[in-house]
Amino acid sequence: MNTPLQGHTVSKLSSVATPPLLQVDNVSLEYRTAQRVVRATHQVSFEVDKADRFVLLGPSGCGKSTLLKAVAGFIEPQEGQIRLQGQAVHGPGPDRIVVFQEFDQLPPWKTVKQNVMFPLLASATLKRKEAEARALHYLDKVGLGGFADAYPHTLSGGMKARVAIARALAMQPKILLMDEPFAALDALTRRKMQEELLLLWEEVRFTLLFVTHSIEEALVVGNRILLLSPHPGRVRAEIHSHQYDLQSLGASDFQASARRIHRLLFNDDAHAEHDPAVDFADIRIAY
């Protein structure tokens, strides 16, 4: 008779069977100007599995956007390596699509449908007819099926955000990279977009790497959160947060988690370790 496997043994076995989709290994990133060198991140490591909603969280200037740009292939690490499905990342590719918060990057002379089709055609991923069908499919998924022929200037901020998400998902990237995508939206629209993103994830199960400096947004959107220290960004901790969603807002354990993250981020962890109100299922703290 087979002996039942213990929980930790099962997860070890399954991680051997499915290697991480994205591996960021000991990555330091720098900007070099004529006057000085700015170190944006210092020896940051993390792994993202398929269908993770992995959040990079940290104070302004800790290097979150720089890390995302490095994963996108726009910046080469000074130290360490980034691998996607085991292959070293050198330069951008259609397997990693970035959604920024500036939705006005949607060319205003193209309709919503043409905007979504554009990267599919420009990258020669699909022929025109297939690109059109793919664009309509993803516009439908973000609830904009009826706006395919509208022009961007006739859309609200939230609708432009949805077009940007449809455009990115239509490329069917291995990983979707989002840099503070909802930061420019008003509070209500931002919440609605978080809700829609989670619903979309339930349906499509894409892999998401999401940058925010909002603790609340990180807890709602992410199933795992990497906490980065202030500049230059180093890993402070990694937290599993799959138990939270928009319904958790205001609940006492949600607020206690937010408080604990705040303390971990800003280095006041004497209390963070011993807050009885918070029990992260799985936390890895690095110093």
Ligand SMILES: Nc1ncnc2c1ncn2[C@@H]1O[C@H](COP(=O)(O)OP(=O)(O)OP(=O)(O)O)[C@@H](O)[C@H]1O
């Ligand atoms: N093009 C650049 N040239 C020089 N330094 C830069 C450049 N872009 C960013 N930096 C510096 O690198 C560091 C990390 O910046 P980054 O934008 O990645 O931080 P962030 O965590 O995303 O901040 P925020 O939440 O404010 O967007 C900061 O000190 C910033 O001043």
